[in-house]
Amino acid sequence: MPFNSIDGKFVLDTSAILSRKYDLSSSIFYVTNSILKEVEKGKISRYLEMAESSLNIIDPDADSIARVKRAAQKTGDINRLSHTDIEAVALALQIGATLITDDYSMQNVSTVLGIKANSASIKEIGKVIEWVYRCTGCGRIYEENTGSCRICGHALKNYPRKTRKIEEKDEKASSTG
Ligand SMILES: [Zn+2]
Structure with a gap:
């Protein structure tokens, strides 16, 4: 695998942000624009305020998205993933980050791609x-x-x-x- 997880970079998906378990004033967290849009629909703007200057917002490149789609096709998770989900996994793949998500399909696809995935609040997926x-x-x-x-x-x-x-x-x- 070309990517190794670099400690200290974390992609947070919507569920992870909504868990409010992370200190977003730290600069180690990454999201995509689509995740941010999903989160802003909810009423946690005060929690997001502390992330204003520190949260890294990057949209993954087309190649990473394509690789995630191929992997999801292979594992059979493709129909359970939204475009936002796919982008989150793709960003983690692209920047070598750990993905924080409670979504089993996202965790499953991450694992086959060699991305480290951790659960935000529920028990971690134990098998792939x-x-x-x-x-x-x-x-x-x-x-x-x-x-x-x-x-x-x-x-x-x-x-x-x-x-x-x-x-x-x-x-x-x-x-x-
Ligand atoms: Zn046969």
Whole structure:
């Protein structure tokens, strides 16, 4: 993986900001414009005031967004993610930050991309689903969706191979890709 998590950079998604657990007067936090827009719909302007001069607002580049979309397609999370969600994950990927979110799909996609993801207020996601492709005929497992089975010619279907524990150390999270 080209990215390593650099300690001290954190992308906060909407749920993380709404948890009000973070001292936004610190300059270690990053959001996108779309996250900020979502948050401003809520009534926490006083909490946001303390972030005025310190919060880093960056929108991710197209390449990072595309990589997140591809990963979400692969894990099957794509339909559960809003554009704001995708941008938050993409920003964390782009700047090598830890993503703070309570959203399981965002956490799942982050993990397959080697992004460190932490929960803001609920229990951390303990495992990640790894999707592979299974032949509907002979049951053979494929890493890539080749369309049909090389052996018997039947169609392949999305199949959760196994789940694994997410380790605290981020070296383990970068084994995919
Ligand atoms: Zn087969």
